[in-house]
Amino acid sequence: MKNPFFKKKNNIKINDILRNLNLKRQKINFAVEDIKELDNASKKDISFFHSNKYLDKLKKTNSRLIITSKKFINIIPKNISIIQVPNVLLSVGKITSLFYPSALHDFFDTEVMAINKKNFINLEVGKNVLVGKNIKIGKNSSIGHNSIIESNVEIGNNCHIGSNVVIKNSIIGNNTNILDGAIIGKKGFGFFPSKRVNFRYPHIGSVIIGDNVEIGCNNTIDRGSLSNTVIGNGTFIDNQVHIAHNVKIGKNCIITGQVGFAGSSSIGNNVMIGGQAGISGHLIVGDNVQIGGGSGVIKNIPSNTKVMGYPAKNIRNFLKENKIKWLT
Numbered sequence: 001m002k003n004p005f006f007k008k009k010n011n012i013k014i015n016d017i018l019r020n021l022n023l024k025r026q027k028i029n030f031a032v033e034d035i036k037e038l039d040n041a042s043k044k045d046i047s048f049f050h051s052n053k054y055l056d057k058l059k060k061t062n063s064r065l066i067i068t069s070k071k072f073i074n075i076i077p078k079n080i081s082i083i084q085v086p087n088v089l090l091s092v093g094k095i096t097s098l099f100y101p102s103a104l105h106d107f108f109d110t111e112v113m114a115i116n117k118k119n120f121i122n123l124e125v126g127k128n129v130l131v132g133k134n135i136k137i138g139k140n141s142s143i144g145h146n147s148i149i150e151s152n153v154e155i156g157n158n159c160h161i162g163s164n165v166v167i168k169n170s171i172i173g174n175n176t177n178i179l180d181g182a183i184i185g186k187k188g189f190g191f192f193p194s195k196r197v198n199f200r201y202p203h204i205g206s207v208i209i210g211d212n213v214e215i216g217c218n219n220t221i222d223r224g225s226l227s228n229t230v231i232g233n234g235t236f237i238d239n240q241v242h243i244a245h246n247v248k249i250g251k252n253c254i255i256t257g258q259v260g261f262a263g264s265s266s267i268g269n270n271v272m273i274g275g276q277a278g279i280s281g282h283l284i285v286g287d288n289v290q291i292g293g294g295s296g297v298i299k300n301i302p303s304n305t306k307v308m309g310y311p312a313k314n315i316r317n318f319l320k321e322n323k324i325k326w327l328t
């Protein structure tokens with residue numbers, strides 16, 4: 001799908017990429033279509049491999065040009081060309097900026113104007129509502145006071161947007177409620193630390209919110225870096241929850257207040273998470289999982305399990321261990 005939010009530079013060639021990374025130029029100089037993650041890349045896209053966590057995706061990828069480090073050279077299939085770099089993710093950030101120079105920043109939309117409700121079907125609006133160009137809002141929806149819907153955002157039918165909400169770089173399904181103060185589609189907290197200056201990672205993804213979803217007050221949902229941040233159908237999210245870039249939350253989940261998701265974590269269907277729990281990045285939580293309040297999840301959680309504590313463990317073991325501590 002063509003990215004509706006960020007304009008891509010075309011005709012980027014391999015030698016443009018090598019020059020950007022301060023690497024030696026090659027005789028081959030064919031054009032590269034885009035930069036994408038392993039599971040979304042086509043034969044014309046450049047991709048990257050930096051962790052054994054993604055070995056299954058590497059085996060299935062269609063990409064024929066991959067950025068990696070010396071550590072993983074022998075893992076890459078023989079039919080894939082390699083660009084070897086010292087720091088894979090830093091190099092990916094630089095190349096993404098080459099393809100999408102406007103994605104590095106998060107400036108406000110200068111083209112927003114006061115909404116004209118006559119352009120939409122049965123839309124109810126509050127005071128001081130601003131919208132950008134090319135937005136789509138379905139019938140029988142509403143937008144509260146002082147909210148901003150930036151350019152190219154899509155909102156489905158029967159949706160209700162609260163007051164003081166900002167939505168950018170997002171596509172929202174039908175029958176979804178977004179409560180007061182939510183910020184959706186801002187850039188994620190992705191950067192590479194350096195002693196001299198931190199390098200900001202560009203975010204070219206979107207936020208995709210399904211049907212029959214509720215987003216609580218003062219939630220912050222970051223757009224994806226290369227892939228999208230996704231909230232599945234029927235999921236309800238309480239107040240003051242932070243969802244970082246590339247997080248995937250499944251269908252019919254219940255997430256209570258002040259839960260935090262680090263980047264690229266994946267949550268299954270019918271998951272219930274208690275208040276103030278934290279989910280570390282790049283983890284997989286299976287279906288029908290229950291996570292107790294205040295827990296810290298730092299490893300994958302299989303489906304149909306209940307966990308609690310820090311680090312989160314099987315709830316029976318947690319209760320048994322803590323009972324012993326109380327008795328002593």
